[in-house]
Amino acid sequence: MPQRPKPLDDTVSTRAWFGLEVRNWRRVRRLSSAALGAKVNVSGTLVERIEKGERSCNERLTARFDEALDAGGALNRLWRRVEEEATVVPSDADKTSAQTAPDGFRAAPAGMLVDETTYSDGRPSDVNRRSFVAVSGLAAIAPGSVAGLVAEPSLPKSVRPSDIAQVGAAADTLAGWDNLFGGAGIVRSTWTGQLAWAKGLLNVPYPPSLEASLFTAVGRLAVVIGASAFDAYAHKEAEQLLNFGTWCAEQANNWHLRATALNWRARQAVWCGHPDVGLTLADNGLVRSDRLTPREQAMLHNARARAWARMGRPQETLTAIGQSDDIFSTAQKGEDVPWMAYYDDAQHHGDTGHAAFDIALLPGQSPTTARTRLQRAIDGHTGAYVRSRALSGTKLATLLMLAGEPQEAAVIASRALDEVGKLQSKRALTDVRDLAKAGARYARRPDVAGMRARIRSTVLV
Template identity: 40%
Template sequence: MPAHFWWSEHMLAALSSWHMGRVIYAYRTHPIHGGQPIAQKRVAYWLDLTQAQLSRIETGPAPELLTKLIRWARVLRIPAELLWFKMPAGSTLDEVNRNDFLRAAAAVTATAAASPHSLLQMLNDTRLTEIPARVGTAEIEQLRAASDLFAGWDALYGGGLVREVVAAQLRVAVSYLRAGCAPKHRNGLYSAVGALSHTAGFMAFDACAHSDAADMFDLALKCAEEADAWQLRAKILSSMARHRIWTGKPKDGLRLTQKAFLYSDRLTATERAMLYTTQARAHGKLGHVQAVTTAVGRADDQFSHSRPTEDPTWMNYYDTAQHAGDTGHALFDIAVHGKFGSEARRRLGTAVADHTADAERSRTISMIKLASLTMSTGDPDEAAEIGSIAIARAAGLKSMRAAEDVHELRSYARHAGRAFDQVPAE
């Protein structure tokens, strides 16, 4: 099959399930066949199975016997970099067309006007080279470019847009760790893989694929620590803490944030501000009013000394609007109980007003939170006006976090005797 067959959303969704039966079913029913699926009986013959056996494989539990998985992957000529298991040496399927995803990502990074459709089309139209025997500066820079590119997509559209593609690319990146690498490039390689894994993890978090997020964050942390990349480590631990807080484990969030403060003298003022806002979020969920305000005050103090030119590239997002939004979110949980409500609304309002177009998800989530807070403690009419706009914006995102915040907003609205379905969205 051609490269665009394997890198289509249809196949990537099946491959990301790590279920060979689903992969075979997706293969048979792919739109490339012109609306006429390949008969189950025919594919069963290719795989040396009966039709009944293939039917059970497609609909039953995921097959786990590695020898069978390898044999079926060879028969279907699935590109090795898309598999969730390692093919034996000599099974690289040289005859299969492959996509040079990293080169495409590096090229698209320089093209700000690229759309998701054009990105995927570029990937489909590009041929993949083999994973190199040795990894050097060029491959490391391509990995970094891919990470930066998809972090930008995540901020703009949410984690659900190209998450499966990024997960597939992460498997390629991890395979680079098994390639030869000069000692002078080793830390750079691990840092690049760690940054990409963090991006993939945050996309999974935003899509509420929490198990995937935890696994990818763990991989990212291991890579950062292996590379002695303390700044990247702090960012990953902050994201891990936010994930734990979101999933109802604020004490774990506090523990991870405290771990991130290790060697804080090696971090920039912006990074320390980020960590204090994460700490404040955890305290907010626990109802620790004094601890929240203390952490927000420390975050403000650190951010006042921010020097963007000193920050690593993955901190470019943390500007004045992001700081206002993050501290506003931290205050939200005590504000809905009557503490510091005006301050929380002021900060969330600043985030909504000042976020740039490339931070649409952050702007929208802050707007939803502002509507919820206003609905809970302020004027329901004003809240309805803000909320209707926020819900309309959220509809354009691929973010389950935003969707859950909308659900929370509707809950506050019901308690206030309002129904957003009756309010027209702008």
């Protein structure tokens, strides 16, 4: 009987991540290691050793892998991250052996499994390895004012379905608060104890029948909190939480949660100025698109569109938006997991509208696509999604201001500012600052002057 392939730990380094992705793509294309080796003119043994991280690859062989596996450039982009990591000279503190998540997370040693190169002070590092957090290391990622107050969670002797239901309810509640108020407010003030208790469940006995649902619930809570931390510009915490959420999704074999986690990781990377990393993460989310619903696929194509737009690549951006539209049009009611309920027509047009915004004023481009989509998002968002509506409204007002329509821009900005004033969202404040700058050229107009004064006195103070 053939041996089961060795589980790969992609948390060790970016090279280990690359090896796992080669294996994933090979399996998607239903190729043996020998068959792939024949396509790229190397032995099957070498392919296996590259997948396990035991042998390095190089740019030329990576290009052959990417072409043979029809990976669309995903492996090429990821290999560039491997090369960047190789250029980093480790300090003495980095020379100690790194902890890695074991096959069974319940046996994880105490302390945080931290990647030394996570986001810091709002700026992403040059190396984007995956990192995970063990339950006893929670204080290290908790807000400074809260970390010392986190008590040891009172955990059950064994996990019950009702415990998992509590974790799910916490995720639902925090997600609702986040949509209404933004990530820097009540969500950030209350998540620490909830996550400590939820992750503590992974360290107590549970029946095998509950394993998938347990990891899914804990992982989703981590993703919700990670997305909220991103909104609050707590980028180091956000990266750790979203990485942990991805790991939980993979432990649960839950492709829907994995897609959601990778979408947020991609969006954070793009926002932080690393669109190439974001594109790679979105591509990885689409590796097994046959296991995803149309809304989930559309969501990831939107992340790709945002990445291409930040690179200043209008044609690729519009192609990704078109792919997202085509897939979204096939979505059927009732086929998605409950947490995808937010991704409706308004969200779809808001996400694609934000991508179109970034290319709207490039030479030869028209603002019409961004304008139409953002307006449709504003009109479609309900009161449960105040932040999304405010973000789209601010973007549309900025676009119109830059396009030379200050009167209409000021009208749209007025409603957006009403809603931004209710939020604790640093992403929203960044967009408002951009709106103020866009209106500077019309500062003598009374309506625009009033808008800018309102921003100074009520929003940015």
